[in-house]
Amino acid sequence: MQKIKKFPIVDGNLGWYEISPSFAKVLGQRIKGEQKFDFAIIGAGYSGVAVAQRLAELNPDASIALIDALAVGQGTSGRNAGFVIDVPHNLDAAKSNVEHDRKLFNLNNFAIQRLRDFKDKYSIECAWQKAGKYMSAHEESNLVGLSHFVETLKAGRFDYEIVEGEALKKRLGTDYYRSAVYTPGNVLINPSSLIRGLAESLPPSVKLFENSPVLSCEYGPPHKLNFLGGRVSAQTVVQATSSFNEEFGHLKNRLAPIFTYASLTEPLTQNELNRYFKGVSPWGTTSAHPAGTTVRFTPEGRIFVRNTLHYQGSLHSNAEGLEQAWQQHRRSFQARFPFLANKVFEFTWGGMLCMTLNHQSVFKQPAAGVYTLVGCNGVGVAKGTYLGYYLAEHICGLTSDNLSFILENSHPSWVPPDPLKGLGARLRLRQESSNAGGYLNRPMLVGD
Ligand SMILES: Cc1cc2nc3c(=O)[nH]c(=O)nc-3n(C[C@H](O)[C@H](O)[C@H](O)COP(=O)(O)OP(=O)(O)OC[C@H]3O[C@@H](n4cnc5c(N)ncnc54)[C@H](O)[C@@H]3O)c2cc1C
Structure with a gap:
């Protein structure tokens, strides 16, 4: 048994x-x-x-x-960030060659089509939006992550657009990011x-x-x-x-299960939406760095923030991990939206990325x-x-x-099994996080 x-x-x-x-x-x-x-x-x-x-x-x-x-x-x-991603993604970058990438793209689109068909057939209310996806960089050092992504997109003949400076600010309602690569096929949902x-x-x-x-x-x-x-x-x-x-x-x-955490603000008021997000459509961005911050501006007028990576051999979070994540989310949120510093996070939670080494x-x-x-x-x-x-x-x-x-x-x-797995994972996360850059970077806590 x-x-x-x-x-x-x-x-x-x-x-x-x-x-x-x-x-x-x-x-x-x-x-x-x-x-x-x-x-x-x-x-x-x-x-x-x-x-x-x-x-x-x-x-x-x-x-x-x-x-x-x-x-x-x-x-x-x-519990996830609600991106239904069509193009090859930096978290899923197994072997990168054009044929492999195109195959993944076709499979992802097959999945998106199937989910859309069920959503339409059964009128599932899930805030489904073909909003596309930004991959953004704030730090100079992370622009290289964007260049690699562009190379992959070019080689695979995937649609993309580079958005920078004032144009990017207009689309996102924040001037935090220097540069972004926009891919149009991604769907955003309440997962x-x-x-x-x-x-x-x-x-x-x-x-x-x-x-x-x-x-x-x-x-x-x-x-x-x-x-x-x-x-x-x-x-x-x-x-x-x-x-x-x-x-x-x-x-x-x-398996290498890694805890990551997310927060969702209370909804913005109509005044705040008019003042700061006039003409801005709901959007979502991942980071140019695989250990960076994911952010969304949702259709309900909330801001979603995800970052922080912990190894938890117990497979559940604890109060300390949630508190650390909440604090990092506040720093990341305030760096991007200093004009919304009074908005509280209504929700903060954790969940596991079920990673494998290759x-x-x-x-x-x-x-x-x-x-x-x-x-x-x-x-x-x-x-x-x-x-x-x-x-x-x-x-x-x-x-x-x-x-x-x-x-x-x-x-x-x-x-390797624990305790070696835990040691290796912690070392790797520390290294990844210190490379991620961004606002108030800490070991295990990430910014950009
Ligand atoms: C914060 C965060 C953000 C993420 N963002 C994205 C994103 O934007 N886009 C994306 O595609 N992916 C994202 N992911 C990853 C995505 O959520 C997972 O890849 C996905 O949930 C995997 O689905 P699954 O069905 O394989 O596993 P799960 O969703 O984990 O489902 C497994 C189920 O098994 C159940 N279970 C476990 N043990 C038992 C047991 N003993 N008895 C009965 N049931 C059991 C669990 O309760 C669970 O519901 C994110 C993950 C996290 C944590």
């Missing part, structure tokens, strides 16, 4: 979840008693939901359980609203269970998943639990009737969506060029 020792918790105040139109609505029951299904999917984030959708399409008569330890939209899929809407619109053959942590597994087949007062048996189990995957016993020394995901069948999908490397809204779709096809024995490409590029490299 494989006992699970680390469980997801609610790390802080989950902003996107609490401002979702369906906040607090119960979408699924807890698992109680004995239940039997053909497929059981653990993890109702973008990866797990995509597996459930495609499995249900391919096997309309099959019974499918989709299970999460938290409420849907409280996990990392509902919690979208994942909740997708889970809510699954067909009746998929039974959703929330607030139901898997406590232990007895592998078969049939496989048995044990819960407090309940048990699920299934011929096929899919593990899509992101940073918690190594708990399930079929994966070892492949940026490849885990996409495999480690045992009879057991499948694992994990390691989205910070771009999981699009990546989890296409990997989930193709994992379902793989389970059903389908083949395609896209599936072959995914299988060829799913060999994450080895990472």
